[in-house]
Amino acid sequence: MSIASTTRLRTLLSLGAATAALCAAPAYAQDTQTAEAAPADEGTIVVTGSLITNPNLERSTPVNVTTSEEVELRQTNVAEQLLRDVPGVVPSTGSNVNNGNGGASFVSLRGLGSNRNLILLDGNRVVQTDTVGRTDLNVLPLALIERTEVLTGGASTTYGADAISGVVNFITKKDFSGLEINAGEQITQRGDGNVFRVDATIGANFDDNRGNATFSVGYQESDPVYQGSRAISRSAISPYNEFDTTAAGSPTAIPSTFTVPGTAGLQINPAGALVPIFSSFNFNPFNLFQTPFKRFNMFGSARYEITDGIEAYTRGIFSKTTVPTIVAPSGVFGSTVTIPVSNPYLTPAARATFCANNDFNPGVAGVQTLTPAQCAAAAAATSPSDPNYRTFTTGLFRRTTEVGTRNDIYTTTFFDYRLGFRGDITESIHWDISGGYGESTNHRVRQNYVLTSRVRQALLATNPNTCLDTSNGCVPLNVFGQQGSITPAQAAFIGGVTSVIDAPNSLAQARAVVNGDFGASLPWANDAVSFAAGGEYRKYKSSIEPDNLAQTAGQLGGAGGAIRPTKGALDVYEAFGELLAPLVQDKPFFEDLTLEAGVRYSHYTIDAPGTPKFNTTTWKVGGSWTPIRDIKIRGNYAHAVRAPNINELFAPLNTVLTNLGVDPCAGVAPLNNANLRAVCLAQGAPAFTIGNIPVPAAGQVNVTGGGNLNLKPEKSNSYTIGAVIQPSVLPGFSLSVDYYKIKLTGAITTPTSQDIVNACFGNLSAASASNPACTSIRRDPNTGSLSGDAATTPGLFGALSNLGRASTDGVDLTMNYNTDLGFAKLALNFAGNWTRSAKFQATPTSLNRECVGFYSVSCGSPAGTAADIGSIQPEFSWTQRSTLTFDNVDLSLLWRHVSAVSFERQQFQDDLAVALASPADCPDPLGADPGGCIVDPRFRHIPAFDYFDLSTRIGVGDNLTLTVTVANLFDKKPPNTAQNIGSTSFNSGNTYPSTYDTLGRRFAVGARLRF
Template identity: 60%
Template sequence: MKTFSKRALLRASAAPAILGASLIATAAFAQDAPQAAEAEAGDTIIVTGSLIKNPNLAQSNPVLTTTADQIELKQNNTAEDILREIPGIVPSIGSAVNNGNGGASFVNLRGLGSNRNLVLLDGDRMVPAELNGRFDLNNVPVALVERVDVLTGGASTTYGADAISGVVNFVTKSDFSGLEANFSNQITDEGDGNYVRADVTMGANFDDGRGNVVFAIGYQQSDPVYQGGRDFSVDNIDSYSGAIGGSGTATPSRFSLGALGTRQVTADGTAFRPTSAFDAFNFNPYNIFQTPFERFNMFGSAKYEISDAVEVYSRGIFSKNTVNTIIAPSGSFGLSVQVPVSNPYLTAAQRTAFCANNDFNAGLAGIQSLTVAQCSAAAAATSTSDPNYRQFTTTFSRRATELGPRVSEFTTTFFDYKLGARGGITDSISWDVSGAYGESENIQTQTGYWLNSRVRQALLATSTDACLTDTNGCVPLNAFGADGSITDSMNSYLTANSQIATKTSLAQVKGLISGDFGLTAPWAGDAVGFAIGGEYRKYQASQESDLLSQSGDLGGAGGAAPNIAGGYDVYEAYGELVVPLVQDKPFFQDLTVQGGARYSKYSIDAAGSPGYETWTWNVGGSWTPVDAIKIRGNYARAVRAPNIAELFAPNNTGLTNLSIDPCAGSAPLTNANLAAVCTAQGGGDYLGLIENDPAGQINATSGGNLSVGPEKSNSWKIGAVFQPDFIPGFSATVDYYNIKVTGAITTPTPGDAISACFDNLSAASASDPACTIIRRNPASGNLFGESTTTGGLFLGLSNLGTLKTDGVDLTLNYDRDIGFAKLSLSLNGNWTGSSKFQASPSSLNRECTGFYSVNCASIQPEWQFSQRSTLAFKDFDVSLLWRYIDGVSYEPAAYDDDLAAAVGAGCTDPEGADPDGCMIDPEFRKIPAEHYFDLTGRFHITDNLTLTLTMQNALNNKPKVVGSTIGSTSYNSGNVYPSTYDALGRRYAASVKFRF
């Protein structure tokens, strides 16, 4: 058995984690001896995946690692940028998401959801950014990152809940001494999207090496890249017709006119024109591909050995981030309003149309219109006391182009600090006790929004001077004129800023004893390793909205933002064992087994909630028959407890995506069962007039549920590591993973909600709860409109879901001195066999690998790899990164739904040329495989000065256009998928690093 000094044990216990396949991007196989040497030398050993600290004990879990050198060559500015290049990580909310970005960036490991993986900093949890319990990647101090470890599969036994799909661990530089300063600048080939980053890191050892302090400060700032600045996204393209399209909330205004349906004001603002002449609103030029971002951050850590047996340590991190999302102007989005016939801005032709087609007596059946004489008398009645006074109800849609874009500024202030002590009980057993506390506050300030209540008030006017109800300086609104008819004074009255504050906190205390007792198996040399510990965590989170945000009064804000508050406590106890069974025997160079278990008790801050208890466990092992091969495997039972949003958020109506409404168009007029269903949902008065939203957005109602409990997962992995002696410098790993989540806390997809009602139309469907729970706009029959009156689809939260994914990770590395230079070749690849989601036992078991649609939101290709080739000369390095993304196509299940709706609507030849635009344009049903190349040159000018030049997307590849209504708004934007495919084009990056 190899022994360690107390100082080595102190250093080796820097953070809870596991020894995986590798500590660097090269081979993970023969690393036991080098790590032991490093530990004896006093270097910090941080491993990812286990609590056992003995660095001699190789583990069974594969870990994919990205090093600081790779980060420098790629010139990544944020943690999100780093993770985006790793195969097997599916794009989540980040800088390329504009409409749907809450000011933070997240990671989605294996496509199982960004709330099912855990992000760590040096093995520690950090305070989450929002009510879903996710950590904001913008808070990672990139300048100090030594490497990034990605561990796949259930890790709840080691780290607690949330680690169902795995762990991403950012490991920072330890024992840093000296001064390092970095400055970098990036700009696109188009001259926009400038990105500036500056970092300074200082560190020093003191008291003869007994202590070390590190402090770093950083600044980042990026400019927006507008969709109007790229030729493929200047115009909004409809994914069905292939024609230039956009939003139905356009300019001039649109109004409902009874049996005539919806009509739009003519371009000159004098009359109305029919549906065929509508001008859709092109919102693309206002939206952005790169959100503006500014960040100030600080990071500090210190440690000091009080004695040979005790070391104290601390860590503090602070950042302030500002993210701006910019979307097209606000307005009135299908708002039900009342308008006097004597409104001063109505032209004679418009007044006549309203009088002849609108209902002036809802108490009687049919449309009770006005005669010509009644209309003329009402036009002269300017007082509500006049017996001839009349007003009509209409659905009003108008884009506030005169006002400018809607802007949401998200300012996040984050801090998290930790204090602990560790030491050695014996030469082979150490202890570690620490406490940490963190807070995050995100303030969202919304500007540029019309208020629905003021729009209604401003339309109730019979003169241009004042509104009929004028207690707040009301300015009458000219909604009936041409584009430009709305003045600054009108907009000033109609708008007001609003604010939403999201606050979270995390307090945690934990203690751990790990090491070995010196016991060994009869045929092994290394001792049995163990770890035992306990942990307490307390989560608190709230969303506090002003009255405007709570009311849902903001035009185009996607619904109300209710107040939410909640929290829970977690008490845990856990233990792990690593048992070397056979070592240094023929065909058994090493045979090691390991296992662990964790007990967790949750106490929910809600009256009547009993809380819950969970057990997680894992078993695994590795077998090294000869020096060149290692076989490894692991099986884990993991859980994920519901987060605060899933528990405490009230039901609320917002937006989701759906392009085809089965009740739209003429289909209900020829199908009695369909008509009955549409009528039961509140659309009976509008059969034949119901519309599909041109922007592909509809309303949906969802919320939390205190009845949901923890979801469970079973995951297993098996793989091998190869490091043959006959190929010096070569190593390879291949690992198969399989993860299944049952009792998953999920909501149905839009396609699931539609299918549950409309797939089996029958006479009973009109009373089927799956149908009647869908609620339509009472003023139009549409699934879109004002959130206070139109519930849309109901996407309820439950424990009925099932998620499953499996695949293979492959890494290849080769390093060789070729005389005039050193050659390094590396490849990280992933094959995803399946990625399935079933919202309930009766729902479709939906496959999303290689597919995209509103149901498969973020693209997960079947094959993906990153390959880097580097030649290192004495004073110069040249490196080429080749990134491959496999081809993907439109989801077959979504295609079948479209086809059924098209046939029901009587579309001609829907699977052929489809002149009706009932099916996704064939041109948009596939995205071919993509290859990106990044070229880097790094110049070591002096021992203290390095210059790095990078050309990203060197071939200036453009993303495949698929239109803007084929998928989820968060990921399908600007006619493309900018989170997966590079929408910015070729970029140039330059950085200078000083080190002393």
């Protein structure tokens, strides 16, 4: 353990101790805490992580609890925002992700990826909302939730596969009686980002309390916050120097840029001449820091005691959410187009450049350019039948602001229903049989995307009124002018279409459980041995159904690649058992010694011809020892699995976007290294582009990958060991400290973009033009770039395999201490996490990357889905709440802390860093910044950040409660990291909006009326 890490761990312990040292008492509001057992309803104890229902159950694994009281103080409306601040959780896709948001929100426990944890509702799965098998947190309205329990570590034995990193269990309110109405309004200090919500819940007991029925309905809405409305994000900033030859932003800009042989691309200036690139496009003002959101939800639950010992129960949830994402306007992003020399909008100066540099007869040896006289004759040829008619081919980069912003509207319709019966076999043994079915459909509507095929059609024109191909009502297109050169009629022709993608999912499930105790205890124990046993069946179906526009590669300008049709299904049959055995109780130094064990056998059938079936076995063993009443020592070891999901099995081969900061072939580097030049040529870069290959456009490059029906389940081993201390000499005080370690083998992963580049370019002296790791990378045949038209530029190749491995470990600490001050009650709650390590290696030859405390295009849940890569996992984080209660008034302060992080320094091996960075531009490329020439030291490091939220809650009479919250009390500004230093999803607006507050000080007012 390093000195720095030891110091931080001591800081965690000392901060927790300082919190406990202050006088405190039970308050009206409680913060995150450790739960041993929590009552769900009368006679039943639900403990996340076990199927045994026993009120005396001692947990061997720590469970982090967030109560509805905390939700009310925070005035959080979306579950993802609440979970994001739980120490040890790494941000995944959520409301602060715009470019990369698919209309859903997820959570990544321990940074192992949003695909490696389960979302549960009252201990049961609900239908998945994508082919990855994840559940959208947006569909779970917090107004219905009594508490949220987060269990990290392998939980596959209890809940089946997918729970490698843990589960999040949302537990709903039970036996609700009366009427409750909640309403709230939020707005930022700058007057934007308004959030509104209203929920109404009604419930009643009936038939002499033999039954209860509860129904809730709610509506939530939030407004967008544009990056152009904040000073930090009004202009895109580049962290690189010589690797970024243009101003920060996108090369797809206005005026147009064209590829011309022998140049890095030329941009047309106001005078109509093609000159070196002088202007890029500032896309930031169009993008969002807060995506707009609308949700309508209904929830109903009921139970009824049919006869003595037999009860029927049911619940149903329906939700309709709409999440629009807005990104900068569409355009032509390097697609190859053919233009007649006689195009009516082609300026004389630009025509002369194209005539003098393009090959007009590629079938003949040598470059056949046009003389000035031939060029003049071609300019006058208005018919393809004219012998002087000539065309040239060029790569076009043109931002079509005249068409408007790209808008993707995601509407998710979700319902999930469950019905069950439970009863008693004996007084101590119970049975529970239940089944459920759910469907979720994500309906995506794409608007204002430019059709590349129509751009090509509209450029084949020799007069301003008629295209050579007059179909579709073609209007000739002017891409040779400045802003506004594309007329409304032209914009309507190239962009007046809508594309639709539907993604339906379903889950059918059934489960039967017998649990209770044997009615007998072991010789040295008092409590009986408890057990749970049963079986489970699940049927998953998921598909993606794009229209023809969406599934045609390169058709929609700026769509990030085609969306391929995907369809798959799988069945799972499982048998499981759990045992809880008190070994010794009420003996000296053995107040309690309890053993816990479990096993689950699963049989998977994949719905594909010739696909082998596979079986898995997961197990756990744990225990707790209470030597005296004040101290409990606990530990747990679990062997868990995660089966490949439908996307990993069935997704077709496809080219999409990924992030890459530096392309080794870009710029002048290949001119000075013959070996590098040979590799770039072998990857498909034309010879005339060497020395002028563009850098990755806006930090994004193409990557090609797909599913693999030969995948097998990945495996993990995890353990936790810790202690719970509740000293009798200090009433109201509790402390829990737990060390955890999770290790994955055979992980289903693809290499990061940097891993793929390193496999070829990691050692330039050994790089070979015949190395498959090099030749699998395919470049734009026109520009040599890794960015370009997905139809012609496969880019990197990201194979999906079982070759990965990942691990993480750290310490969780929670402390609660309460006391009565006489004039008020004070409650202090502390939850902290120290992540010692989080490593990921995609293949045996990939870098074993350490991502704790680092940010880059490769760090941030790299072992998870592509959508998880790029967020920040701090080494140290905590939340601390202090609450004073004066009769009917709460005054509460929440302190959130994120430790310092730095730019990832090991992107490339040293010899490549030398080749890329000149001493003049990067004085210390191998010390301060190996692997990336980040010249400005502001972008190499983010200091520790602290946020404070102040809440006041007032009870007005017996029925009304008012809550006022000021979030980010001191209006802390986010750090400036520049653009392209991380992934597009998480490094946006020159910062990391999922980790740091970009909205500024916010005010929230809420009211709860209860009868």
